[in-house]
Amino acid sequence: MRSYGIYKVKEMYQPFVIGRERLLYDLLKEDGQQNDCMREVDYLCDRLEEELINDAIMTNLGKSFTSIECRDGEYRLTHPVKGSIRISRSSYSLNVYCDGSRMLDLDLFVALSGSDDRFFAVMDGHGEWGWLKPVKYNHLRMREENVFLGI
Template structure:
């Protein structure tokens, strides 16, 4: 079973975090062991809106899964071929547990990234992390360099 913690980075800090994802990963990895979100998490990450997550799950995932159970901010979706996903929502993160094909992970990431492009996921226990949707660099983030020969 694969487990993920997914956070939504605040828009005003996105340009700072781009290129420093490893530092964000280290901070978030430490966070998974605590009950209350650290001040750094509250500072860098947006509060997760349960309604937005609910819409993303029901609109994008619900129609492709044979069984969808929803109860007070948690979801269990089952697909006959791919397996099942258990999702729970907390104030600053979405926890997802995927049991089955890696296509479950992709389905979840596509559904969430359709609502916002600032989601950052940490895969627990494996050392994998990344943006659910590739970040588009603004013009001020990309520095031009001239090379002379």
């Protein structure tokens, strides 16, 4: 079983995080091991909106699964060939458990990245992390330069 913590980086800090993903990984990995949210995570990440997450899961992801259960904010999706996904939400992260094919992970990442491009995933225990949607560096760099120049 694979487990992930998925966070949404604040738009204003995304350009700063680009190229420093390892540091973000270390911070989020530590946050995932604690019961309370760390102040740094509160500073760098947006709170997850229930409607956005529900829409991404039910609309984008739900159509390819045969069974979808939602109880007390926790989702369980099952596919006869790929396996199952269990998703719970805290203030700043989605806690995801995938049991089965890696295609489950890909399906989830595509569904979430379709709703926003600032999601960052940390895979517990494996040292894997990354943006769910590839970052267009030039676009962010241009915007960052414009901010510094006052344009």
